[in-house]
Amino acid sequence: MNIRLDNLSVNFDDRFQMDDINWQLDDSQHWVITGANGSGKSALAAILAGAGNQLLGSIEGLPDKVGLVSFEAQAELIERERKKDDADIMDVISEGTPVHEILSENGRNPELIDKLVTMFKLEGLVNRSFRKLSTGESRKVMLIRALASEPDLLILDEPFDGLDAHTLEMLQHYLASLVETVPMVMVLNRFDEFPEFITHIAYVDHGRLQLQIERNDDKAYSELYQLLHLKTTNLEVPEADPDNRLPPLDPNQPLVRLNKINITYDGHKIIDSLDWTIERNQHWQLSGPNGSGKTGLLSLITGDHPQCYVNDIFVFGFQRGKGESIWQIKQFIGYVSTALQWEYKVGTGLRNVIISGFYDSIGLYTKATERQKKIADEWLALLGMNDRADEPFNKLSYGDQRLLLIARAMVKHPPLLILDEPCLGLDDMNRQLVLALIEKICAGSETSVLYVNHHPEDKIKGIDNYLALEKR
Template sequence: MEVFVGIEHVNLKIRNRVILADLSWQIAKGEQWLLNGASGSGKTMLAKAIAGLGRVSGQIKVHYVAGSTLPASTLYVPQWLQFKDKQGSSSFYFQQRFNSADAENTITVWESLLEYATRIHRSEAKAQLLLETFGLWSRKDAPIIQLSSGEHKKLQLIKALLYRPQFMILDNPYTGLDVQTRTCLNEQLEIACAGGMQLLIVSNDAAIPGCINRFASLLDGKLVTSNEPIAVKQQTNLDYQLPYFLQQAPVLAVEELVSMRNVNIRYGEKQILKDLNWCVKAGEKWLLNGHNGSGKSTLISLLTGDNPQAYGQEIQLFGRKRGTGESIWDIKKQIGFISPELQWYFEPGSTVFQAVASGLFDTSGLFRKLSLQQEEKTNELLKLFGLHTEANDLLTQLPLGKQRLALLARSIIKNPPLLILDEPCQGLDEAQTSMFNQVVELLCNTNRSLIYVNHFDHALPDFLSHELMLEQGIAIRNKPILEKEYT
């Protein structure tokens, strides 16, 4: 066996907690690997260590192939795209993506890709071909900040495939992608590996490219390898009993929580939503569906008060027309909200406790003193989600799955009548996803309403009652769910 990556006696710790213990691993030339494991098992830390990112004890050596036409380098592709504005700042907040003035300060999709192609000596034609392959060519003139989370992911993967190094490490590459794009990605990875690239995918997903021929799993700091897929060992001891303050949803004086009539949203030449009519009544549980870029993120922004184009539209929220004197905080106090962008842009200095408690005030971070009752609510939710032992840790120091659980707890701490959960299980393992959906079901057993976005059928709760499907901003399905079939 000719070794491509040699890993010997690697140890990794976080705050004196052993994550990886004396780990050794050899990746032979020609092998394509899938690495899985429960959330927090150390997958991302190991992937970054192999790519030379971060400190590690032990030895890691990549033996690049001399004379290869591919760059002799390792590319680590994180879970989401990180970008900067024209002044070089990467400090964004969620609402910026919907403000035209802020969008003008962000380079476009094509500008970003063309600059990258030039830097890595790739042709403009190849860059265009990949944009077309992933269905982003029509968005080439869009400012990056206006892309949906799925479109951000597409752009990130396009750049990785454009570079195509000798060794590519993809950390949860399917996060936020629709079924069509996942298939497209796997096809492109198979082409790249056939051309000499070696691949390590970090993922618990089953829909992997056919070129994967070796499997590894992390369990209790140890690595198990196989020629066959390895099931992730799931374990949880979480308490599913809701705290008392969440056992009854607030009763509102209106039947329709959301009412939209002939809503049209446009950015330049791009029609995002077209003649949309939609009504969400008390107690209804909606699946919001559609391909990446279909308009879901924009629609949600109209409901959460983050999009200024809501003014002048026929939109009523909680019985009141937008633009009739209500503040954004009047809207947000009725909604429990989570999205991938909320996690990306959240205040980095927040502890886990502060992140959860900030949901009481709809702020990114905690900036005021809590009452005793508010502290008790926060601690009850930390216990519910199994985060009480990490309450004083920085949110950013947690594994991504636990970061998401903290923000899920944040979304329900107000006991809101409406939950808007945009890809709420991104970064969660199977046990955490099951646990969260059970908690959501308990919350929705009252007259609470729900809008749920998810591209993975297996992660959807089975109590959804209605479906709105968007295609290029048009509602092609807007009705009760008669059968448990999701597209």
């Protein structure tokens, strides 16, 4: 078996769409598909079973005999049985199809069925109507049907859900006995349920196959674990320090209002008469090619641009040029950039890096309060780094450093968080980690996020406002 998906886009009755899928599976591999709820895990598995309407691309090598277990397939079988009631005439109520007939459909191996029925302890239920089974019992029937079909490919979507501990252990052992003869693709949310025989992991997000890693790649596996922690954890963005709150802003005023902004270098206009307003709790994506003025526009907001005072700029309650200091402006802004990461070359521990955000310092030179330590530890827990509080910052990977600096910028809950090309220089895995953290911040705080990048199509869930600059 060699299955190949090239640039594949598949639509599922306009309910969901998978796009740009490039994936290759062979009969020596056993895959887990994972990702957050609603990411497209089950849809990707269903494609291998022939589901969906192919829009673009190609898929080759799908085997004829596919054993499928999924909640959707289970629901379809239950619906099929329900329709038999609707077709009954003369007030005769059907008892429904007995379990033994459900199991033996399509010429499944009767000896294997008997063996599996015993293993799953369903001997007393084979004559019962399928639709009278409990959810867990009907799940076992679905598993037996798939296994008894002796498939060329076995697709198991959350096969362990709803099973008691004994059945779960038995099933894992049985699946392990098939690894030499049947390639498997499993959809799983929980890392602790990944069977030992899994060789590869596919990570799905927003209807795309974002990452593919080998199970024995310890570094990539650890990063994927952290990514899924960020995407699926119930932990919320930690609260601000009530003893260290920022001055209140007028709720009726925008955070930023730029009126007919111009930026000129050597007589050449980079930005010409731009109007832009950022309201409270609004998230923006700013994009554009090199030279389009993204950095200049940001520095007008932060107060670092020399042309601030020849433009009409209102920020955080201040009309620029009316006597305010730059520090009065900057206290309301959290800022992360590659340049900051280059400057932040300290060996202090991760907890102290986050606490330094309370003081806008590189390194920590003030004794932290117990409350600040607690808040920093909550951020570390959100990032999946709660056991690394004292690890030196300068020993972290590039991607983990970026995550810590975003937490540092957010720790005081600034009204505006500016992330200037936060994914620059990151590999695919670390890029996904950073984007997951940005999504978490957008969903779980009152901070407005200004996400800056080159690509307007590189969208983040929760960001609904877009400003695309063009090079003049």
